[in-house]
Amino acid sequence: MPFLLPLLLQAYDPEIEAVMNRSRKQKQEERAAAAAAPVAPAGGNAVARDDGRIPVPAKFAAPFQTCLDQAIESPDAGVAFAQKWRMEGGSFYARHCMGFAYARAERWTPAIVAFEQAAEEAERGGEMVQGARLWAQAGNAALAAGDVAKARTSFDAALARGLPDGLEKGEVHLDRARALVALGDMKAARESLDVALAQAPADPLGWLLSATLARRSGELRLAQAHIARAVQLSPDDASVALEEGNVAILTDHADVARSAWQRAVRIAPESPAGKAAADNLTRLPAGG
Structure with missing residues (x-):
């Protein structure tokens, strides 16, 4: 589905949210709790x-x-x-x-x-x-x-x-x-x-970022394997669901992409990942 490639190259990437918007207080509290x-x-x-x-x-x-x-x-x-x-x-x-x-x-x-x-x-x-x-x-x-x-x-x-x-x-x-x-x-x-x-x-964020980096580098088999692991570890994470769809559409699995993006919207409709997934869904042809 080549019409989607420009979208996916320019769309929200989960590592950007991870850098800028991942719960900052939570991150510091995790570190302090470890101490x-x-x-x-x-x-x-x-x-x-x-x-x-x-x-x-x-x-x-x-x-x-x-x-x-x-x-x-x-x-x-x-x-x-x-x-x-x-x-x-x-x-x-x-x-x-x-x-x-x-x-x-x-x-x-x-x-x-x-x-x-x-x-x-x-x-x-x-x-x-x-x-x-x-x-x-x-x-x-x-x-x-x-x-x-x-x-x-x-x-x-x-x-x-x-x-x-x-x-x-x-x-x-x-x-x-x-x-x-x-x-x-x-x-x-x-x-x-x-x-x-x-x-x-056991940290799903690592597999998510690895899958995203692999996708952006054109290593789609690696992206598939690593996003599958992220989904297994964190099935209710909207960023993971979004990336699952991104990888699926690039590997000609439109049905999987649709399901993953719909899940991202259900999980967190107002989050950057949920909104990006909703936008991606509008670009899919009717029926998949």
């Missing part, structure tokens, strides 16, 4: 867990959780708590919470600074993996601010600190790929996405 894992043994250092999260030492766990709770309820209160706690010896955990509080308020520039300072302080204390995680948070704040070049630099810094294999490394590679797509570096984005898929295979 607030069960505490390490009293007097011990934080140690990596199988899921990639690093426990907060007992000395800092309670005030850190209190700070996060205050930031969720009121970002200003979270900033005030973090500032006071930092002066009282809260170490990089206080700066971490400060970054989280600024992110809650969508004050991305001070959030970036707080996360960077927290990362540097963690590294000075020999906590290299904690530093890596904080560089990743700085990168996500930079993505949210629209500074994709700074985001890439922060993600590179995170990966250079030697994150252990697993979910956390995969998520950083996925975030790095989002920045690289926004920068137009598709080759490097593919390399990071391939690592993300191997390290974090």
